[in-house]
Amino acid sequence: MFAPNGLARAALRFRPATFIGTFIALAMAAMVVSACGIFLETGIRATVPPARYAAAPVVAAADQRAPYGHGDDADSEPLPDRARLDASLVARAASAPGARTAVADVTFPIGGPHSTTLTAHNWSSTTFTGEKLTAGHAPASGEVVLNRGTVGDRITLTTPDGPHTYRVSGTANTREFTAWFTDDEALRRSGHPDRVDAIAVLPKPGVPTGTLRSQVAQALGKHAELHTGDDRGTVETPALTEARETLMGIGGSFGGIATMVAVFTAAGTVALGVGQRAREFALLRAIGTTPRQIRRTIATETLLVAPLAGAFGCLPGIALARWWFGQLKDKGAIPEPVHLAVSWIPLVSAIGAVLLTALLSGYMAAHRSSRIKPGQALTEASVERLRPGWIRTPLGIAAAAGGIVCAGLASSLTGEDAANAALGVVFLFMLAVALLGPFVARACAALFGLPLRGAGASAVLAAANSRTNARRLASAITPIVLAMAFSSVLIFMQTSTDHVTADQQHAGIRADHIVTADPGLPPDAVRRAERTPEVTAAVGLLKSAVLVPATGGLEPATAQGVTGSAHDLTAVQDLDVKKGQLTLEPGEIAVDATLADNSHVKVGDRLHLRLPDGTTASPVITATYGRGMGLSQVTMARADLAGHVTSAYDTELWTKGGTAAGLKALGTVLDRADYTTAQSLDRELNAWANAVMAGVLGGFAAVAAVNTLVMTVLDRRRELGTLRLIGSTRSQVLRMIRWEALLVALAGIALGTAIALATLVPLMKGLTGQGPYIPPLVYGTFAGAIVVLGVTAATLPARAALRKETLEE
Numbered sequence: 001m002f003a004p005n006g007l008a009r010a011a012l013r014f015r016p017a018t019f020i021g022t023f024i025a026l027a028m029a030a031m032v033v034s035a036c037g038i039f040l041e042t043g044i045r046a047t048v049p050p051a052r053y054a055a056a057p058v059v060a061a062a063d064q065r066a067p068y069g070h071g072d073d074a075d076s077e078p079l080p081d082r083a084r085l086d087a088s089l090v091a092r093a094a095s096a097p098g099a100r101t102a103v104a105d106v107t108f109p110i111g112g113p114h115s116t117t118l119t120a121h122n123w124s125s126t127t128f129t130g131e132k133l134t135a136g137h138a139p140a141s142g143e144v145v146l147n148r149g150t151v152g153d154r155i156t157l158t159t160p161d162g163p164h165t166y167r168v169s170g171t172a173n174t175r176e177f178t179a180w181f182t183d184d185e186a187l188r189r190s191g192h193p194d195r196v197d198a199i200a201v202l203p204k205p206g207v208p209t210g211t212l213r214s215q216v217a218q219a220l221g222k223h224a225e226l227h228t229g230d231d232r233g234t235v236e237t238p239a240l241t242e243a244r245e246t247l248m249g250i251g252g253s254f255g256g257i258a259t260m261v262a263v264f265t266a267a268g269t270v271a272l273g274v275g276q277r278a279r280e281f282a283l284l285r286a287i288g289t290t291p292r293q294i295r296r297t298i299a300t301e302t303l304l305v306a307p308l309a310g311a312f313g314c315l316p317g318i319a320l321a322r323w324w325f326g327q328l329k330d331k332g333a334i335p336e337p338v339h340l341a342v343s344w345i346p347l348v349s350a351i352g353a354v355l356l357t358a359l360l361s362g363y364m365a366a367h368r369s370s371r372i373k374p375g376q377a378l379t380e381a382s383v384e385r386l387r388p389g390w391i392r393t394p395l396g397i398a399a400a401a402g403g404i405v406c407a408g409l410a411s412s413l414t415g416e417d418a419a420n421a422a423l424g425v426v427f428l429f430m431l432a433v434a435l436l437g438p439f440v441a442r443a444c445a446a447l448f449g450l451p452l453r454g455a456g457a458s459a460v461l462a463a464a465n466s467r468t469n470a471r472r473l474a475s476a477i478t479p480i481v482l483a484m485a486f487s488s489v490l491i492f493m494q495t496s497t498d499h500v501t502a503d504q505q506h507a508g509i510r511a512d513h514i515v516t517a518d519p520g521l522p523p524d525a526v527r528r529a530e531r532t533p534e535v536t537a538a539v540g541l542l543k544s545a546v547l548v549p550a551t552g553g554l555e556p557a558t559a560q561g562v563t564g565s566a567h568d569l570t571a572v573q574d575l576d577v578k579k580g581q582l583t584l585e586p587g588e589i590a591v592d593a594t595l596a597d598n599s600h601v602k603v604g605d606r607l608h609l610r611l612p613d614g615t616t617a618s619p620v621i622t623a624t625y626g627r628g629m630g631l632s633q634v635t636m637a638r639a640d641l642a643g644h645v646t647s648a649y650d651t652e653l654w655t656k657g658g659t660a661a662g663l664k665a666l667g668t669v670l671d672r673a674d675y676t677t678a679q680s681l682d683r684e685l686n687a688w689a690n691a692v693m694a695g696v697l698g699g700f701a702a703v704a705a706v707n708t709l710v711m712t713v714l715d716r717r718r719e720l721g722t723l724r725l726i727g728s729t730r731s732q733v734l735r736m737i738r739w740e741a742l743l744v745a746l747a748g749i750a751l752g753t754a755i756a757l758a759t760l761v762p763l764m765k766g767l768t769g770q771g772p773y774i775p776p777l778v779y780g781t782f783a784g785a786i787v788v789l790g791v792t793a794a795t796l797p798a799r800a801a802l803r804k805e806t807l808e809e
Helices: 006-014 016-045 090-095 123-129 185-188 207-222 231-235 238-277 278-286 289-328 344-371 373-384 392-410 415-435 436-454 457-466 470-508 526-529 565-572 595-598 638-642 661-667 671-715 718-725 730-767 777-803
Strands: 058-061 065-068 075-078 099-105 106-111 117-122 131-135 145-148 155-159 161-170 178-181 198-203 225-227 514-520 533-548 555-564 577-582 586-590 620-625 634-635 648-658 668-671
Touching: 006 161, 016 238, 016 289, 016 344, 016 671, 058 207, 058 231, 058 777, 065 555, 075 238, 075 555, 075 661, 090 106, 090 198, 090 207, 099 117, 099 123, 099 207, 106 185, 106 514, 117 155, 117 185, 123 178, 123 185, 123 198, 145 155, 155 595, 178 638, 198 207, 207 225, 231 238, 238 415, 238 470, 238 671, 278 289, 278 718, 289 344, 289 671, 344 671, 373 638, 392 415, 392 730, 415 470, 415 730, 436 470, 436 730, 457 730, 470 671, 470 730, 470 777, 514 661, 526 533, 526 586, 526 648, 526 661, 533 565, 533 638, 555 638, 565 648, 577 718, 586 595, 595 661, 595 730, 634 638, 661 668, 671 777, 718 730, 718 777
Parallel strands: 117 178, 145 161, 555 634, 586 620
Antiparallel strands: 058 198, 058 225, 065 075, 099 198, 106 117, 106 155, 131 161, 145 178, 155 161, 514 648, 514 668, 533 555, 533 648, 577 620, 586 634
């Protein structure tokens, strides 16, 4: 049925412009689909080969995700910090029949002399890591083994519970700054006593890994997850879990939207190419060609163009995925050992997607002209008739209604869910614009055509052309709307949150100096700061994150554990308390007002949250405040937070009064402006991610818009030639084309802006409690770029078409 025929080959030979445009659209779609597919596959397959646990065939660790929901609604959220196991499970793992021994693994950062940072372990962990003594002996009570030093020396090390002096009992063969304590000392000084990071289980001779795993699983029950093979790398590299989430988020959530947009835009281009040949199909019907033959011709043309375009588009798709993946690695979002997975699956899927898209869109575009009577086909090919479709129109109305409903729902979401909802809302509105395109285009032509009536004959003719060729106008407007809407939502969502965050920081930071140190501030830092001359208030802040209830699940929220009194905290931070009274007693908490609203709690209620390591807690809310985005969304006593983080040191020291010279002995001293700038660097990573996504979607849509405009202009060579034959000058025709392109660009900008605002207004109300912030310069750049691209894309092919004085087909 799909064998090449003469009509298909002739169409490719004599109408190359149409098929080149279709080829470009399909290749661009394949590029986006393949890149997102590669990311999704990489996220699914991402592993880190075990290094620390390479000699331990079975490793037990806690579940690093917090489950929520029940039944079909069950899901989980990655924990902000490492979840740990109870130390008593070590003996239970060792009791497995095939286990030779089970060894606890405890790892935590400590401070050394001259502001150095060391990684501390328990000495028993060398059983499976393989480090050997190069001098001295294993540590006893009050002793430590270092990677470098002199046996017998005494050294002061700062642990989360304060500085302690140890005798160096030996040195070991590793290049990294490392210290080994006795097992009891490591547990005591780690900041999370009686909890271990993982348990490495070593087998008896001849016991297979599978057998040992099943025996350990029976011994530990549901208290731990077991890891073997490459899965052990997940235990020693917790960032892998977050990297997988990032990759699958790009390949899945964003990739799904991007794929639909790409396929959607490519389908519009294919439909435009087929629709431009309505006269040819009508003539073929008039001379006896059957509907089946026309459909066969379209299918053959598609099979000649789509697979080649898909394969061609996969090459830049791989390049895009490699560049994006490399950028994520450079910014620390993906661990270095993770590699990009490029297989045949996403590439074949991309080619299949564009082939199916081309076939379906081509069939739908030629459906009516291939089935109606030949005479009627010729009539409709000559004069465009705008009739509401019984399928397109109800679907378009439904999509618009769905967009309005989803925009309302988005106002109740926060965080990543809100961002994903925003893309969904934009897509629904875009679908409505595409399905109702001819009606929307005619309305835009009538509205934007009014000012053109007084701009001369060329402008009047441009307005008339736009009104009478609504389908052609719609095909040009749609990708411009898409580019403007998606780019605006992604960029202005970030600028809005950044603007609110910066305003809250500016208003909320009262401290004169903020001190930081690596790996953290010593436990007596607040007391030492209070004794510094001219310091009137000082508090230590342990910065981390917790999981709080949100609509349908859990979401991360920034948290600060405070060392000091509530009075001193208000001296260095103005949280803008809305209700209640700020206290820092154990078991009490203050939260951001927007977070409280989204979690449906108020002052006096208990907030059922997950601490950084997944431990459940239900503190009482004593106050809600308004500057959580700029400062911290959750405020609690340090004692309630410190035992549930890997690094149990205060992250920052905030002081009122004092001098940088007087505080520099505690660490790096920043003033208010320097601290705000440093915090904005973290937000720049999110801004970069949104900018890349906007660039992918907006860039694709911009190319599609240029491609569509070029196709529409080249298809009008007969019309332009006729205008020249009846006396119009070349400059008059070009002015008409420019006016039409300007009308298309302005209509697309207006519709795209309206869709973006319909999405951003409720979304930002839910996220920040304020309206969106749209920098005029950025918006003007978007709009100006679209106008320049639109006018240029229409003018250049028109100029080329007018070089000949004869009437052309």
